[in-house]
Amino acid sequence: MNIGQASAASGVSAKMLRYYESIGLIPRAGRTEAGYRVYKDRDVNTLRFIRRARDLGLPIERIRLLVGLWRDRERSSADVKRIAEEHVAELEAKILELTAMRDTLQELADACRGDHRPECPILRDLEGGGGRGPGRRQVDPHQCASSPAA
Amino acid sequence: MNIGQASAASGVSAKMLRYYESIGLIPRAGRTEAGYRVYKDRDVNTLRFIRRARDLGLPIERIRLLVGLWRDRERSSADVKRIAEEHVAELEAKILELTAMRDTLQELADACRGDHRPECPILRDLEGGGGRGPGRRQVDPHQCASSPAA
DNA sequence: GCTTGACCTTCCCACCATGGGAAATCCCAT
DNA sequence: ATGGGATTTCCCATGGTGGGAAGGTCAAGC
Numbered sequence A, B: 001m002n003i004g005q006a007s008a009a010s011g012v013s014a015k016m017l018r019y020y021e022s023i024g025l026i027p028r029a030g031r032t033e034a035g036y037r038v039y040k041d042r043d044v045n046t047l048r049f050i051r052r053a054r055d056l057g058l059p060i061e062r063i064r065l066l067v068g069l070w071r072d073r074e075r076s077s078a079d080v081k082r083i084a085e086e087h088v089a090e091l092e093a094k095i096l097e098l099t100a101m102r103d104t105l106q107e108l109a110d111a112c113r114g115d116h117r118p119e120c121p122i123l124r125d126l127e128g129g130g131g132r133g134p135g136r137r138q139v140d141p142h143q144c145a146s147s148p149a150a
Numbered sequence C: 001g002c003t004t005g006a007c008c009t010t011c012c013c014a015c016c017a018t019g020g021g022a023a024a025t026c027c028c029a030t
Numbered sequence D: 001a002t003g004g005g006a007t008t009t010c011c012c013a014t015g016g017t018g019g020g021a022a023g024g025t026c027a028a029g030c
Helices: A003-010 A014-022 A041-055 A060-071 A077-111 A121-128 B003-010 B014-022 B041-055 B060-071 B077-111 B121-128
Strands: none
Touching: A003 A014, A003 A041, A014 A041, A041 A060, A041 B121, A060 A077, A060 B121, A077 A121, A077 B077, A077 B121, A121 B041, A121 B060, A121 B077, B003 B014, B003 B041, B014 B041, B041 B060, B060 B077, B077 B121
16 A cells, blocks of 8 residues: 555545654555555554544644553553543643633624724723623723724 | 833733734834834733734734724724624634534543553544444444554 | 843744645556 | 656745844943
8 A cells, every 4th residue: 555545544644644654653654666655454543543533632742652552452541541631631721711712702792883883892802901701891881982092 | 112121011922022023913113223122102002902812812814904903993893893703703613623522532531441451442432433422433342452453 | 441141133943733835756557 | 658646855834932042232230
């Protein structure tokens, strides 16, 4: 199997196959006389494993550990579980961060009329911000056009 | 005000100040005879605006648009709102993506005993995966150590 | 005035994972 | 033999940030 076939069979792009090899995530593939990489079914299994792990958002370094454990018949599932849970915690943190951003921005957008006039709570908040959530900052509602000080 | 003071006053690192200038997000700062950048209060206002926008996860290019609108007294709030909503949609998409990853991985971790033995549903899933959610793949529970084909 | 330390300048490198593209070579089918 | 597709290596870009080197500048203390 050459790189194109291994790519199609594993769902990992040829570009990434070369990259993974270059960083040592996968061993150096065998070569034909002409220098073409040669893959075996076994390699494709590994690549599929890697691709699924990437689909779960796992960073390369963690995948490196998982592949090592996968190959290790003496592993303890506790090690695998720990890696998974670390990643769950990071995903969770990221989710909370993004959710907070989304909520704040959604509230601001909801408060914005979205018409032809310039008055805009979103800009007012970015300009003056400090607090959080609705009422993140008290602003005189009659204050006009929220533009930078000239 | 030199770059260090502007940085402290705005919450934007000196490094980023230079970067924002280099990409034209902020205009080229004035210079002293020795070449030191000089900032005014007005510049700090802009920088604070930018930092708050970054805190909401807005990418530079969108911030560029927002700063333009902020300065434009003829703007319509609809333009601002549209930009905000686009970003909310992107945040939402990312949140859903990460949440799906987290849920899948959490389920797998929950199913893993996490003991000294090698048997591990997480590795089994990565190895064999295909479906989604619990029972993403039917695997004989008596199957043993889920290791790569040798 | 001179030293010292804190600050500033520009420039390059690194991250992380991925894609794009160029130039050269190779394989296979016609 | 020729042409088109696949492959090779190498460099560049992304986005936003930090690190650090090499050198110039400023201000305070002596």
